[in-house]
Amino acid sequence: xxxxxxxxxxxxxxxxxxxxxxxxxxxxxxxxxxxxxxxxxxxxxxxxxxxxxxxxxxxxxxxxxxxxxxxxxxxxxxxxxxxxxxxxxxxxxxxxxxxxxxxxxxxxxxxxxxxxxxxxxxxxxxxxxxxxxxxxxxxxxxxxxxxxxxxxxxxxxxxxxxxxxxxxxxxxxxxxxxxxxxxxxxxxxxxxxxxxxxxxxxxxxxxxxxxxxxxxxxxxxxxxxxxxxxxxxxxxxxxxxxxxxxxxxxxxxxxxxxxxxxxxxxxxxxxxxxxxxxxxxxxxxxxxxxxxxxxxxxxxxxxxxxxxxxxxxxxxxxxxxxxxxxxxxxxxxxxxxxxxxxxxxxxxxxxxxxxxxxxx
Amino acid sequence: xxxxxxxxxxxxxxxxxxxxxxxxxxxxxxxxxxxxxxxxxxxxxxxxxxxxxxxxxxxxxxxxxxxxxxxxxxxxxxxxxxxxxxxxxxxxxxxxxxxxxxxxxxxxxxxxxxxxxxxxxxxxxxxxxxxxxxxxxxxxxxxxxxxxxxxxxxxxxxxxxxxxxxxxxxxxxxxxxxxxxxxxxxxxxxxxxxxxxxxxxxxxxxxxxxxxxxxxxxxxxxxxxxxxxxxxxxxxxxxxxxxxxxxxxxxxxxxxxxxxxxxxxxxxxxxxxxxxxxxxxxxxxxxxxxxxxxxxxxxxxxxxxxxxxxxxxxxxxxxxxxxxxxxxxxxxxxxxxxxxxxxxxxxxxxxxxxxxxxxxxxxxxxxxxx
Numbered sequence: 001x002x003x004x005x006x007x008x009x010x011x012x013x014x015x016x017x018x019x020x021x022x023x024x025x026x027x028x029x030x031x032x033x034x035x036x037x038x039x040x041x042x043x044x045x046x047x048x049x050x051x052x053x054x055x056x057x058x059x060x061x062x063x064x065x066x067x068x069x070x071x072x073x074x075x076x077x078x079x080x081x082x083x084x085x086x087x088x089x090x091x092x093x094x095x096x097x098x099x100x101x102x103x104x105x106x107x108x109x110x111x112x113x114x115x116x117x118x119x120x121x122x123x124x125x126x127x128x129x130x131x132x133x134x135x136x137x138x139x140x141x142x143x144x145x146x147x148x149x150x151x152x153x154x155x156x157x158x159x160x161x162x163x164x165x166x167x168x169x170x171x172x173x174x175x176x177x178x179x180x181x182x183x184x185x186x187x188x189x190x191x192x193x194x195x196x197x198x199x200x201x202x203x204x205x206x207x208x209x210x211x212x213x214x215x216x217x218x219x220x221x222x223x224x225x226x227x228x229x230x231x232x233x234x235x236x237x238x239x240x241x242x243x244x245x246x247x248x249x250x251x252x253x254x255x256x257x258x259x260x261x262x263x264x265x266x267x268x269x270x271x272x273x274x275x276x277x278x279x280x281x282x283x284x285x286x287x288x289x290x291x292x293x294x295x296x297x298x299x300x301x302x303x304x305x306x307x308x309x310x311x312x313x314x315x316x317x318x319x320x321x322x323x324x325x326x327x328x329x330x331x332x333x334x335x336x337x338x339x340x341x342x343x344x345x346x347x348x349x350x351x352x353x354x355x356x357x358x359x360x
Numbered sequence: 361x362x363x364x365x366x367x368x369x370x371x372x373x374x375x376x377x378x379x380x381x382x383x384x385x386x387x388x389x390x391x392x393x394x395x396x397x398x399x400x401x402x403x404x405x406x407x408x409x410x411x412x413x414x415x416x417x418x419x420x421x422x423x424x425x426x427x428x429x430x431x432x433x434x435x436x437x438x439x440x441x442x443x444x445x446x447x448x449x450x451x452x453x454x455x456x457x458x459x460x461x462x463x464x465x466x467x468x469x470x471x472x473x474x475x476x477x478x479x480x481x482x483x484x485x486x487x488x489x490x491x492x493x494x495x496x497x498x499x500x501x502x503x504x505x506x507x508x509x510x511x512x513x514x515x516x517x518x519x520x521x522x523x524x525x526x527x528x529x530x531x532x533x534x535x536x537x538x539x540x541x542x543x544x545x546x547x548x549x550x551x552x553x554x555x556x557x558x559x560x561x562x563x564x565x566x567x568x569x570x571x572x573x574x575x576x577x578x579x580x581x582x583x584x585x586x587x588x589x590x591x592x593x594x595x596x597x598x599x600x601x602x603x604x605x606x607x608x609x610x611x612x613x614x615x616x617x618x619x620x621x622x623x624x625x626x627x628x629x630x631x632x633x634x635x636x637x638x639x640x641x642x643x644x645x646x647x648x649x650x651x652x653x654x655x656x657x658x659x660x661x662x663x664x665x666x667x668x669x670x671x672x673x674x675x676x677x678x679x680x681x682x683x684x685x686x687x688x689x690x691x692x693x694x695x696x697x698x699x700x701x702x703x704x705x706x707x708x709x710x711x712x713x714x715x716x717x718x719x720x721x722x723x724x725x726x727x728x729x730x
Binding site for chain 2: 090
């Protein structure tokens with residue numbers, strides 16, 4: 001019984017290693033791809049390109065501009081006329097344009113209401129918002145320096161709002177989903193395509209054992225990928241804080257990978273060839289990944305999508321992972337996530353298992 | 361180029377696409393992606409669950425709380441609980457923001473003594489954390505300048521003009537960029553399967569043995585994919601304008617022509633993958649990985665190219681999506697068209713780009729056994 005099981009697992013692992021292109025792609029996804037996603041992008045407003053036109057003598061205007069500095073802002077760029085400034089904004093080279101017109105300083109010195117003209121490129125909304133906030137507080141500070149209110153704000157769990165670790169982590173979770181689903185489905189469909197699957201089911205070995213062993217082999221491959229990705233990239237290169245228990249994460253990952261393998265089984269049961277696996281898995285995975293809260297938190301979505309996302313095991317996995325890594329939640333707080341992954345995953349695995357095991 | 365043969369080959373390809381039901385995917389995937397992303401991605405934060413702990417209970421603190429309550433960005437709850445209890449709520453992901461108004465807040469403000477309002481934001485989702493923090497600061501600042509106005513009238517007013525997207529709608533900012541992503545991913549996947557499929561099944565030997573030239577083969581493979589996806593250019597346009605209500609301010613011709621060139625680029629990327637890989641599974645996984653993530657990162661949806669630093673700036677210029685998306689945002693929101701020198705230059709770059717990719721595909725395609 002268990003000898004047959006391990007023999008099948010061994011055979012699948014061997015045939016995986018023999019396809020060197022596939023091994024390379026899997027390794028690439030778990031390392032380089034996660035690294036690119038983590039290092040490449042900064043969602044927080046940084047390096048906002050500011051341009052200005054200054055028709056005043058330059059006393060107060062320079063005082064204001066001097067306070068727009070790095071890392072949030074690039075050094076402000078001076079333009080000769082308002083036309084030049086708007087051309088740069090239209091070409092998307094400048095996001096925020098500030099115009100100090102001739103009587104700005106005069107009005108201010110004489111105690112009249114001075115006005116500052118600001119042009120914002122609203123397609124970069126979060127940059128525009130942040131800059132407005134900065135400008136507002138700078139102007140308030142200059143005009144009424146005696147207002148004694150401080151805001152002491154703390155960004156919990158991620159004090160610098162460092163986006164790199166977060167992007168790397170969610171990217172790893174997406175890759176886990178994608179690879180598990182596709183690898184599992186293809187292992188079965190390849191046999192179907194070559195006509196050997198029916199023979200497998202007719203062999204004197206329990207078909208349930210074959211299905212379990214085959215999907216387990218792919219779970220092993222992905223778990224190995226997770227270890228590599230965590231060790232070298234997420235914890236290694238990006239130094240992501242791991243505030244919670246590592247065992248909890250490993251266990252949650254294992255359940256989740258099994259759930260994804262269930263989706264793979266289901267796809268394998270419907271698809272007739274690898275081409276169809278490709279289509280089906282993309283059609284199933286895309287909603288799964290993008291409704292999971294990796295890109296936008298669930299409660300900020302359209303209400304219909306929120307309900308749909310309850311059926312996505314990735315949702316529970318991502319929330320659980322966030323809690324383990326950043327919030328450092330204990331086992332009791334993690335129970336709902338474990339429950340979600342196991343419940344949804346169990347149903348999916350069971351459906352897939354039933355469907356693929358049926359002969360003809 | 362023998363047109364008759366190419367026509368026959370194209371017919372065969374089309375029949376195959378229909379029979380394998382891949383044609384469903386050609387039209388379902390772009391629409392599905394656009395709707396999912398379009399409704400699913402939100403940059404702005406509305407209804408952040410805000411917990412206010414008012415330790416002062418004064419007129420001033422009530423005024424501050426009212427400011428929060430009147431903002432659609434917050435869903436406010438005032439509760440007399442301790443800071444530790446409130447922090448525990450954030451840990452359980454049941455609150456997003458905590459605002460703590462200290463004791464004798466009003467007294468200190470009126471006596472010009474410094475006082476601090478404590479703000480705690482859940483930054484487990486960093487970009488949202490930052491956005492929420494900005495909003496909270498904005499509200500407090502707003503309240504403070506109201507107070508400032510009552511005391512001294514001499515304040516600088518900001519006359520703010522938001523260009524291209526006056527209402528600051530998320531859809532306007534995201535959907536045009538999404539078209540660039542969708543028209544990259546979906547044609548690339550189709551292109552990636554075209555040739556490798558024949559390799560895995562062994563039917564590629566028909567091509568090896570036939571007098572068909574490499575260019576004829578590539579043309580015959582690309583044209584059906586190209587024509588089918590050309591329809592998507594219009595479908596996506598209709599979704600954007602009529603479902604998401606994105607304005608269209610530029611010329612439709614520019615949109616159409618740029619999209620066709622871009623389509624050629626993305627199918628060629630897929631074809632290049634198809635030429636170098638040996639199995640379909642590798643081709644599919646590779647295509648997804650090298651199109652979706654960079655396509656999203658360098659699309660300008662979440663981050664303007666001008667704000668990228670060093671290596672990302674270079675990578676963005678290597679990837680085609682940046683050029684196309686510049687044109688997309690121009691035709692949808694800005695409307696300068698080809699008169700803008702930058703748009704014209706980017707269109708030229710895209711043409712050169714597609715020519716290079718096609719050349720590379722021709723270069724790596726083999727017509728004999730290794």
